[in-house]
Amino acid sequence: MRPAACTPGGGADNHRTMRLDDLLAHKPRTLSFEFFPPRNERGWHTLEDTIEQLMPHGPDFVSVTYGAGGGTREKTREVIEHISRNTNVPAMAHLTCVNATKAELRGLFDEYAAHGIENLLALRGDPPKGQPRFTPTDGGCEYASDLIDLIREDGRFAVLCAAFPERHPDAISREADWENLRRKFEKGACAAITQCFFEPRLYVELRDHLTASLGRVPRILPGILPVTDWPALVRFCNVCGASVPAALRERLEPVADDRVETRKRGIAFTIDFCRQLLEAGAPGLHLYALNRSTAAAEIVTALRGSGHLA
Secondary structure, eight states: OOOOOOTTTTTTTSSOOOOOHHHHHSSEEEEEEEEEOOOOOHHHHHHHHHHHHGGGOSSSSSEEOOGGGGGGGGHHHHHHHHHHHOOOEHHHHEOOOTTTTHHHHHHHHHHHHTOOOEEEEOOOOOOOTOHHHSOOOTTTTTSHHHHHHHHHHHOOOOEEEOOOOSSSSTOOHHHHHHHOOOOOHHHHHHEEEOOSSSSSSOOOHHHHEEEEEHHHHOOEEOOOOOOOOOHHHHHHHHHHHHHOHHHHHHHHHHTTTTTHHHHHHHHHHHHHHHHHHHHOEEEOOEEETOOOOOOHHHHHHHHHTTSSOO
């Protein structure tokens, strides 16, 4: 059933907490999953089942998304509290700059800390529905790097950030966007998680550019979208600005009407993609579980079977 909200501080006493800056400093390769807050009661049941089924696969941490404009703030916290009560896996809350002043964000930090949340993914955020462009809130943060400053000033949280192998849709170029990423690392992000992408060279180019720019190898975790449905993949990529490589299009488009064959080919592509990333030196994988367990479980099982994941 849908988890009840805890009283302040109640979550912190009942589970092992761990800051991700500490965890990542001591673990060279990690596995993590991403969930989103359910929209209804049925969704809660599905997510609870998914969490229960994926935990035996040994994730090092999980993350929970945060809707545009903070629309899922309470639900994001509820999901994290559920994970914290029922597992020993550290959970990270996504947090955006959208529709919040710095004073409101500081209040949210107090709220999160009171509930035992120690890890935040700092994002600029997408504009709320109906708004064509992101507009900074008066008295708020204009960029994710500003939000990182605010979190680091608070001192109670590990902070991660987002990376875009192809570039953020609002950036004028890949290089300009990667310079923004450099600033986020310099301001204190301990790691970055990428937007979805489908070609290993994009990751390698991003990592190598940042390595040269920072003078060290940054911790950049590839964000992996399991490929299971061709029309859904095309829609998702159109929204987020990711490109679909010709090799994937040629593999899936001819069988787009055959859901079973599409899923079979898509999962095989995703497993091979993950293998190439790990062989190229990626320090782990962050799988967008989409609140379903089967695809993520198949991918992890295959990678463990081939020795690519411990």
